[in-house]
Amino acid sequence: MLRRLLIFIGLILAVVLMFKYCEFKKEDDSTTIDSAGLIQQQILNVGKLIVTEGHFAEVVTYKNKEKYLMGIVSFDKKAVIVVNAEVTVAYDLHKMKYDIDEANKTISIVYIPKEEIKINPDIKIYDVEQSRLNPFTGDDYNKINKSVKANLAKKIEKSSLKSNAQNRLISELSKLLITTSNLGWTLKYEGKVIKSDVELDQQIKL
Template sequence: MGFFTTLSELRKWLVLILLGLVLFFGYKYFTTPSRETTLENDTNLIQQQIKNVGKLVVTEGHFAEVLTYKDRKKTYIPGVTFDKKALVVINADVTVGFDLSKVTYDIDAERKIVTITNIPKEEIKISPDIKYYNTESSTFNAFTGDDYNKIAKSAKESLAKKIENSTLKTNAQNRLLSELTKMLVVTNSMGWTLQYKGNVIQKETDLKL
């Protein structure tokens, strides 16, 4: 009788152990997210993080320019002309910006790769304040709207050259790279890879505009 009692107890324990294993693996099966679900969640999170990065990055500067505008109207009489001139002082607020909402990218969830497909060009806005001093003209060659348009155009062209030779665009690009690096941090922290122009981006200096 003792042998059969022991065997009966052993069966009970085996049944309990098997039941426990079935419940455990059943729980794991129904609660553990599938690889497909994980990829989908990762993709959604990365898209949200990139969207959070998307904003207008702006660098501001101030430039001043002094121009002398001259115009001469000749007559049929040799040596007789009608002249007009003005001293023009331009103070301009300039912004150089990148709209990161225009950055486009592709997400390869299977390979865990985010590829930046386009980075927008900088947007330069010049807001000049133009003042005229020592204005001289004659009745037969007075200042017109066309003169003021020429002065404004010349002022913007001159300012554009100054901006090109300044550090304003470089500073704006550095700020842009700093913002794009946040995408690198997000992807790396989740085990994804960031690419641009066919190159894997591992650090900020790898991002070349």
């Protein structure tokens, strides 16, 4: 009788331990799934449009001379051009491409889109001087518009607008770096393991 009781108790303990083991395995599995899910969620959070705005202003003088009779007679036209331009530098991270390797707990950023620069100038023309033989035409306005945008493009290159936009890009991608590090994953960009914001910044600027 005692032997049967001990065998019965042993069976109950074995069943209890088996259930405990199964629950432990389920908890382990759910942890793995949660890690991948958190990585995916962070990518969704990072995948947005980053826009950095700037304002530029300039005043230029447009001049043109039409010559007649082998340059003996000329007719001038000129105008003062006042330009106020809104400029945006944007990174559309919806276009970012990546690979997730759950087995090796690695996320690889394959492609980061180039910055998109948009120039929206407000051009006003003042103090117009022209003659009947050299009036302002549509061609003049096209030249003015083209010249204004070319000058603004040079100013943007010399300004901090693009570097500020890139800093915002690094800041967004750093959130992904923090998440992967905290979960024990590895972040790569173009095949190189990224361990810090500095390395991320250096790789993107290459």
